[in-house]
Amino acid sequence: MAQQGDETRRNGLAIALLLPIVLVNVGVFLYPVLNLLSTSFKEALPGGGIGTEFTWANWSTLVQDRFYMEALLRSVLMSLLITFLTLLCSYPIALYLHRSSGQWRTFLLVLVVSPLLTSAVVRTYGWVAVLADTGLIKNGLEQIGITLPFRLVYNMTGVVIGLTEILMPYMILALLAGFGRLDPRCEEAALTLGARPIQAFWRVVLPLTAPGIALGCLLCFVLAVSSFITPRILGGGRVFLLATEIYDQAIVTLNWPAAGTLSILVLVVFGLSLILYTRALRAFD
């Protein structure tokens, strides 16, 4: 009896503690999202007005219009590519960081985190200076007689390079968080038992770090799909993505129903990636 009372009290306490954040989320997340959903079923009037009648028009345009479907596909594929490149660049760094120790480790960790202390806008403009036609890379290559026949910025290439660098700190931190399970003794055991280093990596290190990889990839994918400033600055108006399209519709054309529809679509993409992530985690266990 007393135990039951205890439990009720504990549950009550848990609810009381959770209540503020739940209320905040309902107010500032759930309500706006529902609002967005209802906007997506309203008619867009010329000049930016929003009608009151219920309509499927926004959704049917979205499905029928090749432009939007291409933007969706481009967003997803580009984000997958960026996630993969980020993982490729970050994994060795994270592994090295995990294995280093003492002040050296602290120093490296600060180096990894420091880009996050600078705004993404500033870093993106930095990439413009590096990648532009008169920028560091092209100029440098021309000094030694190589002329690149293509542009490095104001197109998809620029966006991929810029976002990969910008997302690397997130990936490294997520990987480090997941490396807790990586016991150096497992690797040593594999090596002692005659595995070649590559085998030890492939069959021991990689599977043990898989949860961290999954977390990092989820984080980077979501950030890449929703990133908007970097594609805006490095894309040169050529790379039509869901995030930039939402901005255009909401801020420039003032077509809020269309912007709402696209935003819900992005939420669906995020939902699907979350499902994939939980499936992957279960598979690892």
Added chain:
Amino acid sequence: MLKWVKTAAMAATGAMLAISSASAETVVNFAGYTGLFQDLYTKAVIEPFMKQNPDIKVVYFTPGNSAAILGALRAQKNAPQLDVAMMDITLAKAGTDEGLFAPIDETVSPHVADLYPMAKIPGVNAVGMTFDSLVLVYDKMVVKEKPDSWRALWDPAVEGKVALHATPDILGVALTIMLEKMAGGSDYNKNLDKGIEEMMTLAPHVLTWDPKPDLWGMIMAQQAAMGVGYNARAQVFADQPGSVLAASIPKEGTLFQINAVALVEDAPNAEAAKKFIDYMLSPEAQKAFTEAMFYAPTNSKAQVSPEALERTSAGQMENVLNVDWLAIAEIRDQVTQEWRRRVIPLSR
């Protein structure tokens, strides 16, 4: 407990006193563009206005571009906080249709009678406060001779260095209108097919369709060599020491972008707001701002210095296309679609 109540009551009285003494000064909340425009408008118009009306204080808010300003007004439709707002004329029409603005006629400001006809558009509860014209903006280090035709955009000297603000930005629409007229289109207010065809031949020369921070900034930084932009801003940047930027109004003519000022419906400080609008439209304020930033005045009585007038399109009204922005607003979406599907892909 009693002590606490006493203290609270005293604090409340104090606060009320503070409020009543502050309300001797009426505040007009004005939403306008940010950056250069804000700096120069504050100096040339708002500060002199406040000097003349010491009991009125104008507070300048900067929600962003025209669309963002309209968005802010929409969000506070039921309880307006802003009194006066400026925005592009096409968005002023949208705001009017949504009932966001009170009419501005001669009872609000007698100066309305002196405005150019282009500044008074029927069906819009807002009047033109500035005219800006479309110009070629270029880097005079790359383009040595002042270009006199819009065709200069196709010039091999600027190949791959052209920066354009693409549609839905008004600059993109305006360029399409200009090209439509040059290609002999029959009615540029209704159909821009020929302009789109012209744009398709220009597309391969374009470096970026989304210049950042903007066209003027990219030319100043010598990252782009030519583009199509607004005159006022170009004139101010051209005056900066060591500037490489120059502007030219080509012989084929230009067109006006109209910024309109609107009085918010149910504005909390309507009387002071009307006074402010009256001053904005006065020949005095119009002259001061034209001389500060080279927007053409909308008040025909403004006595602008010849040097400043020379640098706007006000001196050559016959060269200005008679664009019906409200008709263009109807086809803007369609033009944007054409740009995205047929024009921009040609530049990859």
